[in-house]
Amino acid sequence: MAAAQLVVQPAPEEVDTFAPPRLGELVAELRPSPADLAAGRRRYEVVVDGWRFEVSTESADRAELRDRARRAASEHHVAAEMILRAQIPGRVARVWVSDGEQVEQGQRLLAIEAMKMENELRAPVAGVVRNLRVEPGARVEREDELLTVG
Amino acid sequence: MRKDSPREAVSPALFGRVLVANRGEIAVRVIRACRELGIESVAVYSSADAGALHVRLADRAVYIGPAPAVDSYLRIDRILDAAERMECDALHPGYGFLSEQPEIAEACEAAGITFIGPSREALAELGDKLAARKRAVDAGVPVVPGIFWPIVLAGERDEAELREQADRIGYPVLIKAAAGGGGRGMRRVGTREELIEAVHGAAREAAAAFGDGSVYLERYVERARHVEVQLLGDSQGQVIALGERDCSIQRRHQKLVEEAPAPGLTTEQRRELHELGVKVVRTVGLRNAATAEFLFTPDAEFWFLEVNARLQVEHGVTELVSDLDLVHEQIAIAAGKPLSARALAAAARAAEPVRHAIEVRLSAEDPANAFAPGPGRLTRWRPPAGPGVRVDAGVEEGSDIPGDYDSMFAKLMVVAPDRPTALRRMRRALDETEIAGVQSTLPFHRWIVTQPDFTDESGAGLSTDLVARTWEPAPLLSAAALRAAELTALAARATPAPAAARPRDKQSASRKGDDAWWQAGVREQLDELR
Numbered sequence: 018m019a020a021a022q023l024v025v026q027p028a029p030e031e032v033d034t035f036a037p038p039r040l041g042e043l044v045a046e047l048r049p050s051p052a053d054l055a056a057g058r059r060r061y062e063v064v065v066d067g068w069r070f071e072v073s074t075e076s077a078d079r080a081e082l083r084d085r086a087r088r089a090a091s092e093h094h095v096a097a098e099m100i101l102r103a104q105i106p107g108r109v110a111r112v113w114v115s116d117g118e119q120v121e122q123g124q125r126l127l128a129i130e131a132m133k134m135e136n137e138l139r140a141p142v143a144g145v146v147r148n149l150r151v152e153p154g155a156r157v158e159r160e161d162e163l164l165t166v167g
Numbered sequence: 168m169r170k171d172s173p174r175e176a177v178s179p180a181l182f183g184r185v186l187v188a189n190r191g192e193i194a195v196r197v198i199r200a201c202r203e204l205g206i207e208s209v210a211v212y213s214s215a216d217a218g219a220l221h222v223r224l225a226d227r228a229v230y231i232g233p234a235p236a237v238d239s240y241l242r243i244d245r246i247l248d249a250a251e252r253m254e255c256d257a258l259h260p261g262y263g264f265l266s267e268q269p270e271i272a273e274a275c276e277a278a279g280i281t282f283i284g285p286s287r288e289a290l291a292e293l294g295d296k297l298a299a300r301k302r303a304v305d306a307g308v309p310v311v312p313g314i315f316w317p318i319v320l321a322g323e324r325d326e327a328e329l330r331e332q333a334d335r336i337g338y339p340v341l342i343k344a345a346a347g348g349g350g351r352g353m354r355r356v357g358t359r360e361e362l363i364e365a366v367h368g369a370a371r372e373a374a375a376a377f378g379d380g381s382v383y384l385e386r387y388v389e390r391a392r393h394v395e396v397q398l399l400g401d402s403q404g405q406v407i408a409l410g411e412r413d414c415s416i417q418r419r420h421q422k423l424v425e426e427a428p429a430p431g432l433t434t435e436q437r438r439e440l441h442e443l444g445v446k447v448v449r450t451v452g453l454r455n456a457a458t459a460e461f462l463f464t465p466d467a468e469f470w471f472l473e474v475n476a477r478l479q480v481e482h483g484v485t486e487l488v489s490d491l492d493l494v495h496e497q498i499a500i501a502a503g504k505p506l507s508a509r510a511l512a513a514a515a516r517a518a519e520p521v522r523h524a525i526e527v528r529l530s531a532e533d534p535a536n537a538f539a540p541g542p543g544r545l546t547r548w549r550p551p552a553g554p555g556v557r558v559d560a561g562v563e564e565g566s567d568i569p570g571d572y573d574s575m576f577a578k579l580m581v582v583a584p585d586r587p588t589a590l591r592r593m594r595r596a597l598d599e600t601e602i603a604g605v606q607s608t609l610p611f612h613r614w615i616v617t618q619p620d621f622t623d624e625s626g627a628g629l630s631t632d633l634v635a636r637t638w639e640p641a642p643l644l645s646a647a648a649l650r651a652a653e654l655t656a657l658a659a660r661a662t663p664a665p666a667a668a669r670p671r672d673k674q675s676a677s678r679k680g681d682d683a684w685w686q687a688g689v690r691e692q693l694d695e696l697r
Contacts, residue, residue: 038654041601044654044655046658046665059665062603063651063654064547066609066613069605069607072652072655074659110371135372
């Protein structure tokens with residue numbers, strides 16, 4: 018599921034412009050963690066057309082603050098490095114690249130075997146492979162860091 | 168509890184007690200048939216399934232091991248042990264797991280337990296996909312052009328020879344596992360350069376999945392449809408065809424949507440297809456249920472692919488069109504009965520069906536992320552109902568969908584007098600379906616039933632690569648995300664923020680599950696605010 022940032026602050030007049038939930042649309046508020054409560058953040062599970070989202074909301078002021086902080090931090094990075102994570106749990110079957118290797122966008126990097134199928138990971142951008150953390154035979158869980166490209 | 172409730176008096180009952188060697192929706196399916204026939208059912212379960220629906224529905228249940236299938240549902244020894252201890256006189260394997268392994272039929276035979284399925288010999292013959300192809304050729308049934316023997320790549324000379332053979336077959340080619348089935352262990356190869364690498368990859372997958380790394384090669388037919396014939400045979404040697412299905416809507420050779428009959432075929436074509444299916448299984452002699460799969464090429468030729476010697480996931484659409492209960496028939500055949508009058512009548516009508524049925528498979532997979540499986544807890548499950556709707560589910564609201572097994576948790580079927588009505592009915596049913604807690608394939612199904620390539624009555628738009636070519640989730644996901652944001656804003660606006668001390672004080676109508684569902688509550692608040 019992709020992560021998305023959501024800033025919500027509807028004015029009272031805008032309430033009329035939202036259509037009430039239709040059949041098949043589901044909204045449930047999830048229990049807030051202490052961190053959520055401290056940040057004034059509310060979390061929801063929302064389903065639309067069968068698509069399931071986890072949505073968190075916070076006040077516009079807080080969002081602005083966080084944006085400013087992130088922009089300041091990113092100005093210090095020369096080039097964005099992408100961390101590639103396992104999308105499924107499984108076992109690394111093949112690794113086609115090595116640390117320090119230059120790869121093109123779309124190039125095959127490694128293959129993970131899961132649910133009896135091999136899933137190939139391809140480079141989303143061109144760049145240099147670094148931080149290669151796995152080798153053939155390694156077990157990976159969802160969200161485990163595999164390597165970086167950038 | 169059920170265990171003490173009076174059983175249906177069906178005299179004489181075909182069996183006393185049947186062990187259902189499976190889980191999920193198919194176990195529920197078989198248990199239901201047993202109950203209707205006055206037969207006691209025994210479920211087996213792993214630690215992941217202790218609270219599962221099939222366990223609760225059966226008359227008895229036996230624990231057979233920890234969650235991984237290899238330690239539980241694939242353990243012939245533990246399953247047979249359970250069957251013997253429970254004094255079962257028959258065993259139904261369902262689909263997947265052990266259903267096509269001759270070893271289980273053999274183990275049943277040794278224990279004096281009737282295996283509800285084909286004979287051990289038929290399983291062995293039909294399970295070897297290469298041998299089955301050869302037999303089809305010998306019987307005069309057209310097959311997909313390809314290599315009829317397992318590929319051995321021991322060195323460069325073998326590789327050169329393989330390249331030559333593949334050149335003759337013509338690209339693209341499809342590498343398939345000889346011991347495979349259910350769409351696993353297959354790879355499409357577009358060019359000569361990719362061939363050797365792909366064969367090695369496919370062999371590895373096959374070894375992991377089936378314990379046999381043998382692979383062979385077939386021509387990959389572009390824009391072919393996948394059609395299959397439901398067959399039924401008895402111990403007296405009668406074999407009939409009950410109708411065909413179209414299962415072209417697939418992704419990576421995993422079926423997503425199936426229907427009966429196959430759209431756009433003439434009566435003559437249906438008869439021809441049914442006869443080909445019967446011809447193929449006659450070569451081994453079929454007792455019980457099986458399905459013969461074919462490619463239907465753009466030139467309107469039927470090319471034999473393989474036989475699945477078991478009941479299939481999509482058997483329900485054939486049941487709905489032919490008004491037959493295939494599991495009842497399976498059990499009766501296993502008990503030695505000849506094909507029933509109902510079955511024979513259904514076969515006689517099979518080439519001129521008067522109903523149309525469509526099935527969508529609901530799985531815990533993310534259609535926006537290459538259908539990656541995502542186990543979890545089904546916090547909301549509201550299946551559709553009403554005229555012409557049939558739902559075969561292995562779950563209830565609140566069920567866990569474990570990651571150790573196939574991610575399909577329910578099948579949603581509709582039946583109607585014709586295809587356009589069936590499509591409208593399916594759209595209506597999908598609109599009513601509510602699923603939360605896990606990402607399901609529901610958004611994909613809502614999309615496919617509106618696509619002209621699918622809805623076209625002639626079936627000309629159907630092909631096994633339709634999904635790969637045209638499924639583009641990003642815009643659908645974006646549109647849904649916008650709506651989700653709208654709904655969240657509405658919800659956040661309409662209700663007070665939760666305090667730490669009081670976990671929930673939602674005002675919605677009575678709901679099950681941990682988190683209250685807000686529809687009613689939010690609407691009430693909105694009305695107040697107007």
